[in-house]
Amino acid sequence: MVNDIKIVAVIGAGFLGKQIASQTAFYDYTLRIYDVQTEMLEILVKKIKRKKKKKGAVGEVTYHIDLAEAVTDADLIIEAVPERLELKKKIFSQIEEAAPPHAIIATNSSSIPVSRIEEAVKRKDKVMNMHFYHQGIPMVDIMKGTETSDDTFEKGKKFVESIEFTPLVVKKECYGFVFNRLWRACKKEALEIWAGGYADIETVDTAWKIFTGMSFGPFTLMDNIGLDTVYNVEMSYYKESGDPRDKPPQALKDMIDRGELGAKTKKGFYTY
Template sequence: NQWEACARKVRQVQDLGEAVKEADLVLEAVPENLEIKKKVWKEIGAKAAPGAILATNSSSMPVSRMETAGGRPEQVLNIHFYFPMQGVNMVDIMGGSRTRPDVMEKGIAWIKSIGFVPLTVKKELLGFCFNRVWRAIKRETLYMWGNGFVDFMDVDRAWMIFTRMKEGPFALMDKVGLDVIWDIEMVYYNDSKDPKDHPPQALKDMIDRGELGVKSGKGFYTYPNPAFLSPDFFK
């Protein structure tokens, strides 16, 4: 089938130099930590072909914050995927402070070539296009839950009824990973220093207990049979 055909094209290697030596585009997806990203970018920049484009899959950080680390600031992009395995075929794309127009064009063309819809950000913006919209949803829902105003399940019920989606914001955060959500929200807070942008302590408490979402078996919901999949969820 198509999945197996695609899987056969993927080759795993242990050495970064071997992985990037013939690549036209290198997309980094390490944790949402700027120093880690800069370290990886420096290594990629030293080993990738001179003409290769360097991109980050960061969920929030503008590529300009790491663009010089790879030694080619004119050839860098933000290329941020969402949930491609679940069929969410859209991608944020944004250039850095010195990205050449032709590099942006190549990035957009590549996104289209793999059947995805590019969401082009014309000027640098923390959070990019849809991810900034999603961030506003996270901020408000976490604030309401973390300060005891509402039950998270009611937020998800309302979202699912109103949008007719199969899961709500808290279920989506479970899917992303609550530790990842925390790191992303802290990027926004560290940028603004606005107390309203700081994620609630209740979220940190969950993370400290090892409740990270789907990957740990428990987050806001318990997996593999979360309550929002039950026919009784809306009763």
């Protein structure tokens, strides 16, 4: 545990929020969970409590149907609501109203730098990006806003280490953080090879597997992430740069329009 952080609140318990809460629960933190979809919270908390007990970790786990109640005594609040700037700003400002002045507010956004959210709060020295990866990949990009203090950043870094994930320090604001940028370069080239008809998806995946020793290649990974998500992320890079070379291929959009979204629809680049 990080000395100054004892109570962690997770705001938004969807795909990523659930994973962040589950990982945090393995350690001796008190955990508060809030989501607007209240019906699943009870089951989620029961599941997390069972995991915590099995691991022998202490600290209560509670769910809340009121945001203010969830953050009122929190030391660290991790926001994981959908990727919409205005929503994130609204949530940050609600947190600001109810959380103690010392609390750190972190966003799990996959693409929005906290500098674009921070205007919603006064405590600009206590905000940061804390970008967790899906499926428990044990690393977290951490990035400052325009006024984030070294103390806040250090506490955030220590928190990530305390839950046995590796912090990836982003030294200055950068769209895509650290690993997402690397993955993006690989994904973009893979899509161009496929859409341009230069090689089959199997060839690309095989090359990647041989080179890296991994058991899957970029097309399998894209199928697992969901092709709609892949497309939206590529579009956000394109909107950010305005460079036509960053626009995802039309063939990917055509797949999405046909409802071929990857593993979740049993058809994407591969058939499941």
